[in-house]
Amino acid sequence: MHLFPALEERYTKEHLSAREAQRLAEFIAWGPVVFQVARIMLKWGILDLIRDSGEGLTLEEIVKKTKQSEYAVKCLLEASLSIGILLVDVQAERYTLSKTGWFLINDPATRVNIDFNQDVNYEGWFHLEASLKEGKPVGLKHFGGWSTIYEGLSELPEQVQRSWFAFDHFYSDASFPEALQIVFKKHQTRSLYDVGGNTGKWALQCVHFDKEVEVTVLDLPQQIEMMKKQIMPDAEARRIKGFGMNLLDKNSAFPRREGGVDAIWMSQFLDCFSMDEIVSILLRAREVMSGQTRLYIMETLWDRQHFEPAAFCLTMTSLYFAALANGNSKMYHTNDLSECIGKAGLEIEEIFDGLGQGHSILVCKLKQ
Numbered sequence: 001m002h003l004f005p006a007l008e009e010r011y012t013k014e015h016l017s018a019r020e021a022q023r024l025a026e027f028i029a030w031g032p033v034v035f036q037v038a039r040i041m042l043k044w045g046i047l048d049l050i051r052d053s054g055e056g057l058t059l060e061e062i063v064k065k066t067k068q069s070e071y072a073v074k075c076l077l078e079a080s081l082s083i084g085i086l087l088v089d090v091q092a093e094r095y096t097l098s099k100t101g102w103f104l105i106n107d108p109a110t111r112v113n114i115d116f117n118q119d120v121n122y123e124g125w126f127h128l129e130a131s132l133k134e135g136k137p138v139g140l141k142h143f144g145g146w147s148t149i150y151e152g153l154s155e156l157p158e159q160v161q162r163s164w165f166a167f168d169h170f171y172s173d174a175s176f177p178e179a180l181q182i183v184f185k186k187h188q189t190r191s192l193y194d195v196g197g198n199t200g201k202w203a204l205q206c207v208h209f210d211k212e213v214e215v216t217v218l219d220l221p222q223q224i225e226m227m228k229k230q231i232m233p234d235a236e237a238r239r240i241k242g243f244g245m246n247l248l249d250k251n252s253a254f255p256r257r258e259g260g261v262d263a264i265w266m267s268q269f270l271d272c273f274s275m276d277e278i279v280s281i282l283l284r285a286r287e288v289m290s291g292q293t294r295l296y297i298m299e300t301l302w303d304r305q306h307f308e309p310a311a312f313c314l315t316m317t318s319l320y321f322a323a324l325a326n327g328n329s330k331m332y333h334t335n336d337l338s339e340c341i342g343k344a345g346l347e348i349e350e351i352f353d354g355l356g357q358g359h360s361i362l363v364c365k366l367k368q
């Protein structure tokens with residue numbers, strides 16, 4: 001198995017002493033409440049108050065400022081010491097932030113992940129085991145009876161939608177500026193299919209970046225409706241079309257365009273499907289490709305991360321796909337996607353790594 005160096009260093013040998021390993025085992029055993037304590041410390045503003053205090057705060061001061069009970073604050077502060085997000089001065093009995101506490105407040109990725117896990121995943125993960133056994137998102141049922149989360153996206157409760165979109169956009173938005181350079185500067189792109197284009201964010205960036213390109217967003221019909229509403233106010237949106245289709249339906253073909261299509265763009269899209277489904281989608285993409293067409297697959301491939309925490313987030317995200325999203329997809333390893341690409345009669349021409357929060361772009365063309 002090929003891994004980028006930071007992952008090879010971490011995942012191939014033991015780094016912990018026996019004591020550290022035992023502590024980590026307990027950290028895992030108490031994982032759900034570790035998460036909840038940290039989340040509440042953020043939500044109630046206790047971490048912010050402590051950060052802004054300069055010399056730290058006492059229990060009494062925090063009780064007064066938050067107007068929560070002494071019991072509640074005491075439980076949270078003591079647990080926060082053990083979790084490692086606070087430090088205490090034993091003489092003055094003042095609490096200050098640890099480095100980890102600082103990251104909880106300031107790292108945007110961590111904040112997005114906390115909201116995503118609380119609002120979208122937390123209850124569903126209770127059903128992870130059944131989901132893995134059945135290959136179905138059993139954890140989705142408390143939101144609705146859809147077979148995948150994508151069918152229900154437009155109907156999810158408002159807060160759940162907010163956290164879902166914030167998670168999705170956080171990762172892809174950061175990569176769009178570099179991706180535009182790759183799609184429009186390296187190749188002549190006058191027409192582009194944005195497959196799984198969601199709210200039309202990338203499509204809008206394309207029509208602003210290139211004054212001639214015509215974009216067609218392919219997505220589920222209900223998503224296309226949402227997308228159209230979102231892009232409507234933008235004058236350049238007249239060069240964006242929507243095409244509603246269910247790509248899980250093997251008979252659902254990509255639209256044919258007179259003169260062919262220069263680019264097919266799939267960003268954070270193929271991770272929504274099993275490997276067999278990916279092959280089927282790529283085979284249908286291939287039908288509308290010519291020798292000039294390039295297929296750009298932008299994914300967060302877990303093995304290609306320069307920093308291990310990013311790989312950690314991705315292998316955990318796979319379990320959102322298992323329990324909530326569809327029960328059969330994941331954040332893939334490069335080898336998995338290459339296998340699908342090859343089976344669909346395509347080949348990888350070039351790979352760009354390290355975009356935004358850890359995206360890679362696989363540029364593919366028809367197999368010679």
Ligand SMILES: C[S@@+](CC[C@H](N)C(=O)[O-])C[C@H]1O[C@@H](n2cnc3c(N)ncnc32)[C@H](O)[C@@H]1O
Nearest residue numbers: 150172196197198219220223246247248267268
């Ligand atoms: C994770 S989002 C990616 C959004 C966007 N491309 C980005 O990079 O942020 C996946 C998209 O695929 C769409 N999708 C999922 N299943 C689909 C299906 N069976 N047919 C068509 N589109 C689908 C979803 O509606 C959603 O817009």
